[in-house]
């Protein structure tokens with residue numbers, strides 16, 4: 045591997061009985077970049093991250109972090125990474141400062157250096173004023189921030205974040221995303237999982253889209269958009285269900301794909317202006333009435349839809 | 360050091376939990392306190408609110424009196440000597456609810472009545488009883504022979520006997536005798552001299568009566584200093600052992616709850632090894648049990664005046680208990696798959712074994728009835744801890760405690776290895 049690769053994943057597999065949680069994936073995360081793993085619920089993101097952070101033994105395949113194998117050099121891997129788990133993992137009966145101090149010690153820090161770093165991290169996650177309060181009494185957003193802060197204590201070369209913005213208010217979410225970028229500017233490599241495509245779009249240098257244990261696409265944002273050929277998605281709602289409308293629209297010139305997706309129908313087109321009137325005409329021929337239209341310019345959502353025939357947010 | 364940081368963190372957490380503290384210290388102290396109020400109250404005050412089963416006491420009053428001892432002429436009951444006074448007190452109306460007094464002609468038939476279970480207690484007042492009260496050098500032995508299944512009544516009767524000697528007979532009668540002797544010798548002390556004599560006598564006799572009475576069970580139990588404290592000692596000792604094992608499991612339970620809350624997995628994403636985590640937790644649990652036992656035993660000593668025995672014996676018992684309670688906790692928790700099954704460990708694993716182990720606390724350590732229980736108790740680790748504690752209380756020395764300590768050590772080793780193996784497999 046080249047010296048500027050932080051994480052290298054080779055043909056990684058993990059099955060839980062019949063569930064192929066991760067089914068042969070390969071990717072590389074370059075040093076200093078933000079790499080997003082985007083996928084719906086159950087795609088296998090957490091399972092992948094668990095193997096990278098030495099929590100799970102892969103069934104087969106290999107993970108190298110900063111050149112160290114998770115199999116043979118787990119301690120070196122663990123020392124190099126800071127993991128932000130998807131589920132908040134704190135000691136709720138300890139204060140924010142006590143939590144940070146304890147976890148700092150687990151990373152081998154001690155004394156004045158530890159104390160100074162705890163103060164810095166408290167500042168970074170905006171909890172300086174609440175340092176002495178028991179973390180169990182914190183709001184959801186504050187707990188999330190502390191959950192992240194713990195992973196930053198030892199200045200890890202690689203920060204692995206598993207859906208760090210789930211279930212929090214937009215303000216806290218904003219500050220977390222800004223924080224991730226700031227850490228990245230300071231040199232940290234970030235592996236970021238999410239099922240929010242906007243987050244992946246905003247943050248990442250590279251994005252891997254994951255579904256059912258497979259990587260179905262990997263590239264920069266622009267590269268992925270190009271996959272769907274600059275197509276625009278039109279979501280249409282009908283007054284009543286009408287199975288005949290799908291084949292009718294499929295016949296319309298300029299329509300490349302038609303999908304039914306809970307309650308509304310999606311059509312992928314190259315030029316929405318040219319196609320829209322014809323969609324209305326086709327609907328009329330099968331006695332369907334269009335009651336709602338939503339036009340979406342190409343984004344990762346469309347990429348996912350294009351590749352899987354399903355909407356990202358619904359899994 | 361990471362291991363110690365884990366220990367410190369676990370201990371901070373458990374000492375911050377009100378629930379854990381209540382279990383650790385509150386409940387054992389409360390239970391002992393309840394017994395203290397129930398029995399201590401009835402012994403201490405004449406009008407007992409608590410009703411005890413009535414005990415038959417057969418008295419063999421062999422007291423021959425003393426030529427120097429004369430009662431004032433105006434007593435209606437024709438009391439001749441100290442033995443008469445004592446029996447009169449015991450059969451008085453105030454005690455009628457507690458004891459029923461019958462008489463035997465000699466010590467043998469009194470004891471035989473107990474052996475035939477016609478009476479619970481035989482009280483033998485020796486021939487030199489009155490003389491011993493008057494002549495400072497003479498020592499009389501009042502014998503209390505009792506049914507081994509009785510735990511409480513012998514203690515109560517004993518206390519009554521002591522009180523009788525103490526309050527009624529002791530200084531006042533003693534003074535009368537001395538004054539008579541002085542007059543016989545041609546001296547006539549004035550009021551001030553009599554008072555100072557009385558004071559000196561009170562001072563002299565305050566400790567003496569206790570030595571007059573020895574409590575003897577049928578099989579010859581070692582004498583105990585204070586029957587109430589001895590009874591409370593067994594109860595509090597039992598409670599201490601019982602709840603020490605709970606603490607051993609609750610702290611080990613943190614492994615399960617940390618897994619459930621994800622902090623255990625998070626620990627394993629940091630450069631810390633499984634043995635360090637388990638070791639830190641084991642140490643935290645052991646130290647917590649240690650703190651708990653020390654606090655409880657010290658409280659028992661200060662509040663209830665319980666004598667736990669010599670320091671080395673007690674220390675050995677505490678150490679052994681901390682080891683085995685912690686290992687047993689790790690073993691039991693390692694059998695579980697989820698946090699939800701914890702109730703089973705506490706219900707079946709700890710409550711039942713705990714009850715078996717500390718059964719002797721309720722039989723009062725009396726031989727016979729409890730010897731079967733004692734043997735059963737050794738099937739569970741709590742029994743070994745309780746036995747060690749009792750050996751220390753009986754004052755039989757380090758040699759008596761050592762086998763039980765070694766037994767606890769053996770239990771610990773077995774539990775520890777099975778428990779740690781199962782945990783390591785789970786997280787490997």
Ligand SMILES: Nc1ncnc2c1ncn2[C@@H]1O[C@H](COP(=O)(O)OP(=O)(O)OP(=O)(O)O)[C@@H](O)[C@H]1O
Nearest residue numbers: 060063065083084085086087088089090091092239
């Ligand atoms: N320990 C396990 N035992 C059995 N099945 C598991 C286990 N962990 C994960 N799975 C299954 O593996 C699949 C992938 O799960 P994973 O948690 O990796 O998905 P994810 O992409 O992180 O989803 P989410 O966005 O919901 O967090 C799911 O079907 C899940 O049910």
Ligand SMILES: [Mg+2]
Nearest residue numbers: 089090091130
């Ligand atoms: Mg996940």
